[in-house]
Amino acid sequence: MSNLESNDVRWKQGFPKIGIRPTIDGRRKGIRESLEEQTMNMAKAVADLLSSTLKYPNGEAVECVISDTCIGGVAEAAASADKFVKAGVGVSITVTPCWCYGTETMDMDPSLPKAVWGFNGTERPGAVYLAAVLSGHAQKGLPAFGIYGKDVQDSGTTDIPEDVKGKLLRFSKAGLAAAYMKGKSYLAIGSVSMGIAGSIVNEELFQDYLGMRNEYVDMSELVRRIEEEIFDPEEFKLALAWVKENCKEGQDNNRPEIQTSREKKDQDWETVVKMSLIVRDLMLGNPELGKIGFGEEALGHNAILSGFQGQRHWTDHFPNGDFMEAILNTSFDWNGKRAPYLVATENDSLNGVAMLLGNLLTNSAQIFADVRTYWSPDAVKRVTGHTLSGAAKDGILHLINSGSATLDGTGEQSIDGKPAMKPFWEISDEEVNKCLEATSWRPAAVEYFRGGGYSSDFLTKGGMPVTMSRLNLIKGLGPVLQIAEGYSVDLPQDVHDTLDLRTDSTWPTTWFAPILTGKGAFKDVYSVMDNWGSNHGAISFGHIGADLITLASILRIPVSMHNIEEEHIFRPRVWSSFGTSDVEAADFRACGAFGPLYK
Ligand SMILES: C[C@H](O)[C@@H](O)[C@@H](O)C(=O)CO
Numbered sequence: 001m002s003n004l005e006s007n008d009v010r011w012k013q014g015f016p017k018i019g020i021r022p023t024i025d026g027r028r029k030g031i032r033e034s035l036e037e038q039t040m041n042m043a044k045a046v047a048d049l050l051s052s053t054l055k056y057p058n059g060e061a062v063e064c065v066i067s068d069t070c071i072g073g074v075a076e077a078a079a080s081a082d083k084f085v086k087a088g089v090g091v092s093i094t095v096t097p098c099w100c101y102g103t104e105t106m107d108m109d110p111s112l113p114k115a116v117w118g119f120n121g122t123e124r125p126g127a128v129y130l131a132a133v134l135s136g137h138a139q140k141g142l143p144a145f146g147i148y149g150k151d152v153q154d155s156g157t158t159d160i161p162e163d164v165k166g167k168l169l170r171f172s173k174a175g176l177a178a179a180y181m182k183g184k185s186y187l188a189i190g191s192v193s194m195g196i197a198g199s200i201v202n203e204e205l206f207q208d209y210l211g212m213r214n215e216y217v218d219m220s221e222l223v224r225r226i227e228e229e230i231f232d233p234e235e236f237k238l239a240l241a242w243v244k245e246n247c248k249e250g251q252d253n254n255r256p257e258i259q260t261s262r263e264k265k266d267q268d269w270e271t272v273v274k275m276s277l278i279v280r281d282l283m284l285g286n287p288e289l290g291k292i293g294f295g296e297e298a299l300g301h302n303a304i305l306s307g308f309q310g311q312r313h314w315t316d317h318f319p320n321g322d323f324m325e326a327i328l329n330t331s332f333d334w335n336g337k338r339a340p341y342l343v344a345t346e347n348d349s350l351n352g353v354a355m356l357l358g359n360l361l362t363n364s365a366q367i368f369a370d371v372r373t374y375w376s377p378d379a380v381k382r383v384t385g386h387t388l389s390g391a392a393k394d395g396i397l398h399l400i401n402s403g404s405a406t407l408d409g410t411g412e413q414s415i416d417g418k419p420a421m422k423p424f425w426e427i428s429d430e431e432v433n434k435c436l437e438a439t440s441w442r443p444a445a446v447e448y449f450r451g452g453g454y455s456s457d458f459l460t461k462g463g464m465p466v467t468m469s470r471l472n473l474i475k476g477l478g479p480v481l482q483i484a485e486g487y488s489v490d491l492p493q494d495v496h497d498t499l500d501l502r503t504d505s506t507w508p509t510t511w512f513a514p515i516l517t518g519k520g521a522f523k524d525v526y527s528v529m530d531n532w533g534s535n536h537g538a539i540s541f542g543h544i545g546a547d548l549i550t551l552a553s554i555l556r557i558p559v560s561m562h563n564i565e566e567e568h569i570f571r572p573r574v575w576s577s578f579g580t581s582d583v584e585a586a587d588f589r590a591c592g593a594f595g596p597l598y599k
């Protein structure tokens, strides 16, 4: 393992912790004393649950910090806030079994995502406090999630009921994602690609909604680093040898008269490997660069997300970014298994943000794709004679794009024998090999990419539960998120070939069947395609739509389309004050009223 991988700078700054605040009725001489132990035990039980279940992006257990004392009034609330700041707390959860004094005990830090669990028992009024303090949060414009168990528990129990666990975990995962991205950068490499609006980087979005910084470099920086050899020469040798051994070159699909020479192809391999090292180093720095005299370059841009313009000012002359984007977005490379480095194709920063949200909620790699074609059952039948069935029966979307699709997207990893995309620490060496085996690197279509390069070609295995999401920016409204849960599907090989060969068959394909609800944008598959906000989507493993909704509400980004059942939707309690029968409209009103988290 290289120095770089073992000292991944992404982990050097530490991770946000979850602060747990046990609040209590402040009355001494009987009441408070009788509640101290139960209250503190609730906090400890929540800390145990979260630390034993949730992981940071490097695979380590999430850390919780508990206030030094129960919080009975403002002095103890202030002492707890002070402890949390010093400990690097990024998310707060208040727990109590009893009545406490709402505004005197509440967490007042406006930037901390917050939840309150009020114990459902009747001996002491935890629920009364919950209602009172949540009204304080509403009145003060500090939205908080309310957690109230469905069934009455006996006083003194330290068990956390399943419904409460579900809400604690959903809130914590989303809160940590928001806290982790805060202060990190989006690095735009190049500018607007082919007039794609998503690559017009919007600083207000990053700064106000995500708490992030925007960094920019011109693509000529890659030329400088290639020509002046500003990369680790040892790592370059290692990487090139690994690529030659593990990344099999596929068939050249170009017309014979425009195919490039073997010599140019070999040179392209060297260039695309250098581009991969350089883009990663631009994002996060690399201590090895300091050792060869490039101390400034060794520091990087603190970027947990980047975008590469590529087309066309780079790709018309240099090998395209597809290899670099694909390998960086993957959970492994020549240094072994590691967390993916997120890079958005075509500098589509808005789809990049969707990748970031998906990555932070799952700790796994993301597929970036063009949402290219809606294939109705009738059109598939007409073109191939095949009748779509199973999850595909109502039609499918062809997700395909050169560039950022992670190789994890082959579906060659598995959980309980079913195809999956996993956090890097759960992937076996055998699964790494299978992902590489399932991918061929096709010489780029030179009519599109005059400078050559290599595009990853694979077909995603069917049967994976996946969630496609996308952020859109609307003038006068701001950002809105759209979410579609569904499945990757298998088609018979000849049917796939017929459909794939109508497009650029050198690119990776995922056949996606969204789950239909019969209503709105999920009336049918056509409507999902017809309502998609732009040319790209980010695809995460698993059905994470409910987690995305919770995270969006923390960031005050309304969700304009989703197919998640209402019972799984968890937003701050005050959202219901904006309307309860049409929760989609209420979400827009609530996000609008509170405005972005960091305004
Ligand atoms: C090669 C083409 O320009 C593609 O890159 C194009 O279809 C896109 O991906 C647009 O997002």
Ligand SMILES: [Mn+2]
Pocket (backbone or CB within 6 Å): 345, 346, 369, 370, 401, 535, 536
């Ligand atoms: Mn594209």
